[in-house]
Amino acid sequence: MIDFINFHLIPGLVLGSIYALGAIGVTLTFGILRFANFAHGEIMTLGAYLTLTMMWLTGWHPLILLPVTMVILSLIVIGMDQAFFKPFRNSPAVTVVIASFGLMLMIRSVTQFSWGAQLQAFVPGIQRPNVFFDALRISPKHILIVISAMVLMLVVHWVLAHTRIGKAMRAMSDSPELARLTGINTELVIKATWILGACMAAAAGVFLAYDSHVSTMMGFQILLPTFAAAIVGGIGRPYGAMAGGLLIGVTEELSSYAWLGDGPLLEPGYKAGVSFAIMIGVLIWRPSGLFRGRVF
Amino acid sequence: MMKTFKQLALASTMLAFVGTAAIADEIKVGSVAGVTGPIAELVVPIVAGRQMAADQINAAGGLLNGDTMTMVLADSQCDPKAGVDAGTKVVNVEQVVAIVGASCSGATNGMVQSVTIPAGVVALSDSATAPSITDLDDNDLVFRVAASDAYQGAAIAQLAWDQGYRTLAMTYANDDYNAGLAGVFEAAFKGLGGTITSNQMHEPNKASYRSELSTLSGNGAEGLAIFAYYGGSGIAIMRNALEAGLFEKFLAADGMFDQSVIDQIGADVLRDNIMITQAASDYDDPSYVAFAGAFEATGHSPQAPYAAHGYDAAFLIALAIEKAGSTDRAAISAALREVAGPPGVVIRPGEWAKAKAAIAAGQDVNYEGAVGNNDFDGNGDVTGLFSVNVVGADGKWTGNLIR
Structure with a gap:
């Protein structure tokens, strides 16, 4: 039983928090700008590398540097939007998706060019977990990651529910035409969307790097489960993205627990397929996702 | 670049x-x-x-x-x-x-x-x-x-046996090179009389390998043989295993032979705890x-x-x-x-x-070439030489030829 918590539930919650933060950005872009942003994974990667660079310069803890990373990454992402997505504002979605794919390759190349293709770590070496009650092993970094992720999700909730710009974002997600007619400044809402998405992407990238390591492919490698989380939660539904991310992360890790007998229920080698199995199931039986998102 | x-x-x-x-x-x-x-x-x-x-x-x-x-x-x-x-x-x-x-x-x-x-x-x-x-x-x-990795796989198995390992867990990345090597190793180690307590394929490039390692641990394995590329999954697996306290000792092949393994995990943790084989010459x-x-x-x-x-x-x-x-x-x-x-x-x-x-x-x-005698067998293969590499006092890999 204690193995269940140590090696399945806690890693699942950590992974789920990271997926959830990534999925918030994906689902906001999808809901408001109406395209699947393939560059989102590389934006997470960029966030991790920015933090790494500042750690080299200051020697501070990555979570302390996270707000700075969020600001810098937001500025970069707004610049990208102006340069690569604004010209396509009225183009068909497929054009913008291809543009985001191109942007993904460009960011990756710039990252490789600037920081090299070698693996790096925030803190080299390993961090032993704290042991509670002689059996429960929780690494301090996992506690930090899960708590920080929860706080960030609460912030997103507050922005969307209680601020003017958040309400405008929700309105635009529901109906862009109607939102424009009621006098909402759409370009401002788009900027806010990118900023919120970039901040969450920075957090996802930094947490992922804090838990494992920094590599130029790290964001891309979690992009597909992140997309699955956004779809499971319901496209354009930030709360759905949070729920979907946690659901997929936890299920992936729980799938290989020995539920029946001694062996793992599902060989761990196949756990990557779990998120897609959930996604397909949701698309068949509840195409709008858990939180009644958009159906295309 | x-x-x-x-x-x-x-x-x-x-x-x-x-x-x-x-x-x-x-x-x-x-x-x-x-x-x-x-x-x-x-x-x-x-x-x-x-x-x-x-x-x-x-x-x-x-x-x-x-x-x-x-x-x-x-x-x-x-x-x-x-x-x-x-x-x-x-x-x-x-x-x-x-x-x-x-x-x-x-x-x-x-x-x-x-x-x-x-x-x-x-x-x-x-x-x-x-x-x-x-x-x-x-x-x-x-x-x-x-x-051929048929020789390297056997060389690691022999090395493990000679170092006193009798029960090992093993995991390999799902690609041609690592799967082939793992298959040879498993057969060779069992042939020597060793026991493989658990053998798990894993998908490279995942963020966490904790559930895999949970499945692999137990049954008294003395160490973990990892067949993976260091950047794909090798370092992540070692880090997860050490942090969770599941494995302390590791064996690996040349896909893991890179300085970044030591730089990322730490020389002190790995010293005396890891052995990596690599194609080598008699210097x-x-x-x-x-x-x-x-x-x-x-x-x-x-x-x-x-x-x-x-x-x-x-x-x-x-x-x-x-x-x-x-x-x-x-x-x-x-x-x-x-x-x-x-x-x-x-x-x-x-x-x-x-x-x-x-x-x-x-x-x-x-x-008689730089890498050995280069005498081809019936299949056009050579036996080749391998070195075993451990973490040296200076925090770099230190190789010794296996004779």
Whole structure:
């Protein structure tokens, strides 16, 4: 039983928090700008590398540097939007998706060019977990990651529910035409969307790097489960993205627990397929996702 | 990135040289390598090794009647499809008499099956290690100076047994190289009387391997054998295992042989707790010393992975052409086995003039190369030498030859 918590539930919650933060950005872009942003994974990667660079310069803890990373990454992402997505504002979605794919390759190349293709770590070496009650092993970094992720999700909730710009974002997600007619400044809402998405992407990238390591492919490698989380939660539904991310992360890790007998229920080698199995199931039986998102 | 530019510069200079040196008496040998792609950085010294062999030969009398040996570089990108394209280019367009390469197992498999075996051209790879190449139906046209992983897998198993391991857990990444190696290791370790408590395939590039490790641990395994590329999943698995306190001792193969493993995990944690095997040379052997001195003068490290193999492969092809006495493709492939093994006058790296004289006098020659004796078995494989690498006092890998 204690193995269940140590090696399945806690890693699942950590992974789920990271997926959830990534999925918030994906689902906001999808809901408001109406395209699947393939560059989102590389934006997470960029966030991790920015933090790494500042750690080299200051020697501070990555979570302390996270707000700075969020600001810098937001500025970069707004610049990208102006340069690569604004010209396509009225183009068909497929054009913008291809543009985001191109942007993904460009960011990756710039990252490789600037920081090299070698693996790096925030803190080299390993961090032993704290042991509670002689059996429960929780690494301090996992506690930090899960708590920080929860706080960030609460912030997103507050922005969307209680601020003017958040309400405008929700309105635009529901109906862009109607939102424009009621006098909402759409370009401002788009900027806010990118900023919120970039901040969450920075957090996802930094947490992922804090838990494992920094590599130029790290964001891309979690992009597909992140997309699955956004779809499971319901496209354009930030709360759905949070729920979907946690659901997929936890299920992936729980799938290989020995539920029946001694062996793992599902060989761990196949756990990557779990998120897609959930996604397909949701698309068949509840195409709008858990939180009644958009159906295309 | 600078390295990529250098490669491109190197490649284009070589290609330009090939283009302009349209003299009548040049003999073209294909040099197929993954110049771009996932092992681009490793390929630079390998191609340099091949080229150094050709340069030495041309400086010491050239092939046959003073003909120039020209290495025609083609990029196989470490990819089977690109390997076929590169093979087609050198065989059909450049009309090479023999091929050194390709670099990766997948590219080599693709190239030889689709191009060189049907065309009757001998291919001698310097770094393809997959066991699947051994059993190709190749009409004796596919050789390699890099030892098959069938030997490396057995070498790790023997090493583990000798170090006192009796029960091990193992995990391997889901790709051709690692799966092949893991299969050999498992059979060899069980054959010695050891017990594999758990064997798990894993998907590379995942963020966490904790649930895999939870499944692998238990049943009293004394250590974990990891077959993975360090950047794909190897480092992540070791980190997760150590942080969760599931495994302390590790065994691995050359896919994990990189300084970043020590840099990321920490030398103190790994010291005395990890052993990695790697293809190696006997660094005291006169053949290796002869190669290393000359290669160092070209600005490369002689211990760069498979650089000495590249040199030996190109030198062997040259000897086979000389022995065949013509540029006939069939005669060259027939001569390759004769010049590589006993009996005959022993030829070491750099001794081209001596080899040329011996062959002219009708004597047999036996090339003893920088990486070992290079005696091919019935499948065109060599046994090769391996080193076991541990973390040294300076925090770098320290290798010792397994004898």
